[in-house]
Amino acid sequence: MANNIEHHKCIIVGSGPAGYTAAIYAARANLKPIVYTGQEPGGQLMITTDVENYPGYPLGIGGPKMMEEFQQQAERFGTEVRYDLIEKVDFSGPVHKLWTANGDEVHADTVVISTGASAKWLGLESEQRLNSKGVSACAVCDGFFYKGLDVAVVGAGDTAAEEALYLSKLCPRVHMLVRRDEMRASKIMQERVLATENITVHWNTETDEVLGADEVEGVRVVNNQTGEKTEIPIKGFFVAIGHKPNTDIFKGWLDMDEIGYLIPVPGTSKTKIEGVFVSGDAQDKTYRQAVTAAGSGCMAALDAERYLTEKGIV
Ligand code: NDP
Numbered sequence: 001m002a003n004n005i006e007h008h009k010c011i012i013v014g015s016g017p018a019g020y021t022a023a024i025y026a027a028r029a030n031l032k033p034i035v036y037t038g039q040e041p042g043g044q045l046m047i048t049t050d051v052e053n054y055p056g057y058p059l060g061i062g063g064p065k066m067m068e069e070f071q072q073q074a075e076r077f078g079t080e081v082r083y084d085l086i087e088k089v090d091f092s093g094p095v096h097k098l099w100t101a102n103g104d105e106v107h108a109d110t111v112v113i114s115t116g117a118s119a120k121w122l123g124l125e126s127e128q129r130l131n132s133k134g135v136s137a138c139a140v141c142d143g144f145f146y147k148g149l150d151v152a153v154v155g156a157g158d159t160a161a162e163e164a165l166y167l168s169k170l171c172p173r174v175h176m177l178v179r180r181d182e183m184r185a186s187k188i189m190q191e192r193v194l195a196t197e198n199i200t201v202h203w204n205t206e207t208d209e210v211l212g213a214d215e216v217e218g219v220r221v222v223n224n225q226t227g228e229k230t231e232i233p234i235k236g237f238f239v240a241i242g243h244k245p246n247t248d249i250f251k252g253w254l255d256m257d258e259i260g261y262l263i264p265v266p267g268t269s270k271t272k273i274e275g276v277f278v279s280g281d282a283q284d285k286t287y288r289q290a291v292t293a294a295g296s297g298c299m300a301a302l303d304a305e306r307y308l309t310e311k312g313i314v
Contacts (some may be wrong), residue, residue, distance in 0.1 A: 008034050009313065010304055011098060011108035013086045014246075016043025017290045018280025019114035020070035020079075021297030022304075026112070027077035029305045031314065033112075035074065035081045036100065038246070042067035043116045044281070045290060048141050049132050054290050066290075091253045091273045109313050110275045110304040113254075113262065114297055115246040117281040117288070121239055122154065126210040134216025135237045139163035140289070142236070143170055151236035152177055152219050154207055160240035161189035164199050167238065174199045175232050177221060179206050210237050245282045254278070261285045269300035277303050 010026045012019050015037040026033040040046060048063030057066070071081060084104075089111070090097040096111045119137035121127060127135055136142040139153070143166055152175040153164045160176065161183070167174045176193065181203050183190050193199055204225045211218040211231065218233045245260045254271050255263040262283040264270060269277040279300040280293040308314040 005105050005107055007095070007107040007109075008032065009108070009308060010034070010110045010112065010301075011036065011096075011106060012112045012114060013098070014038050014043065014114035014116055014280065014282070015041050015071070015081070016045065016067070016114060016116045016280055016293060017070060018116070018282075018293040018297035018300070019043075019112070020067070020074045021294040022112045022114060022279055022301040023074035023079040023297075024070075024077060025298050025301030026304060027074060027079045029301070029314075030078075031110075031301075031305065031308070033074075033079050033301075034106070034108075035079055036086050036098075037081060037083050038085050038115060040118075041083060042071075044119070044138075047132060048138070049145070051141065051290060052144060053140070087249060089249055089253060091276055094274070096273075096275060108275075109311070110277065110307060112269075112297070112300045112304055113247075113250065113276065113278045113282055114280040114293075114300070115282045116293075117243040117245040117261075117285075119239065120242045120244055122207055122241070124207065124209060126212075127207075127237070127239065130210050130212055130216050130237070133214060134212060134235060135210060135239065137239050138288075139166045139238050139240075143167050143238075146171055146236035148172065149235040150175070150233065151238060152232060152234045153238045153240055155240035155242070156180065156183040156185060157240070157242060158185045158189055159242065161185040161193050163238050163240045164193055165189075165196060167236075168196050168199050171236070172198060175219075175234065176201045177205045177207060177219075178203050179224065180204065243281070243285070243288070245285075247282050257285075259285065269296060269303045275304070275307055 045063035052060035085101040088099040277300040279296040
């Protein structure tokens with residue numbers, strides 16, 4: 001191995017709740033982990049307002065503040081955080097090779113993948129401007145703030161159906177904006193949506209603009225059959241058009257489903273490559289919560305530590 005290439009026992013790729021929890025465990029096990037933050041240090045929680053469902057914060061906590069505390073806790077035990085992006089990996093040998101966006105090569109005995117997933121957005125300027133000011137991609141995270149207020153959900157898959165049903169328990173009226181004349185969601189979810197009195201499904205309907213200066217006041221929609229535009233007054237605009245796991249760089253190395261979610265060995269964080277472990281939303285399309293991501297980060301670090309012990313590396 002070339003002398004100038006760093007070698008570490010544990011490299012963690014990603015800095016959301018999964019990555020930092022893996023770092024806390026790995027650091028306390030004296031693995032001296034390196035966390036590469038990725039493009040969005042802190043991950044999806046950096047665009048969340050208040051987190052009220054993470055145990056231990058009875059008064060809630062801002063998403064960015066929570067991630068700052070995760071990071072501090074990881075650093076307290078010796079984690080090194082690097083504000084850089086891993087762009088390429090080579091898992092062909094016993095030593096795993098990774099390359100950063102700067103072109104640096106680093107080697108590791110174990111790699112914990114916690115690259116997360118990103119919500120897909122419609123791509124409207126108004127949607128971006130009002131993000132966290134009424135625009136959200138997570139009803140379970142933010143729905144509570146719209147209790148007693150009317151909201152809209154964009155999308156027609158299982159996520160959109162779930163979000164609409166969740167919001168229907170909090171909000172007087174939920175407008176579901178469906179771009180075709182049918183839904184993609186499973187039949188049972190569709191039936192539930194259609195049977196819920198306070199969900200109005202708008203078929204063949206696309207979002208023209210989210211309305212409001214400093215916070216969401218409504219949405220202008222367009223019927224793609226007639227061209228007719230309508231304004232619907234709402235306070236919350238939930239985009240549920242799918243998530244994309246950030247796993248492109250692992251294609252060809254690790255098992256993933258057709259969307260790109262990594263598939264671990266059931267009941268573990270292990271992958272088919274020895275010494276490579278997965279955690280967080282990159283491998284979870286079902287729960288996608290900060291607390292479940294943190295739990296899986298813990299699993300990955302424990303699996304990594306056990307692997308290193310078995311190999312006699314620590
Ligand atoms: P999906 O890809 O299944 O659905 C995305 C939805 O968003 C589709 O209805 C699509 O419309 C719509 N959409 C996409 N782009 C736009 C756009 N620009 N404007 C308006 N609408 C748009 O994503 P999900 O997140 O819903 O689900 C992902 C996977 O996870 C699925 O396999 C799903 O079954 C699964 N899942 C399972 C759950 C469960 O079992 N409890 C819960 C949540 C998800 P169109 O149909 O016209 O393409």
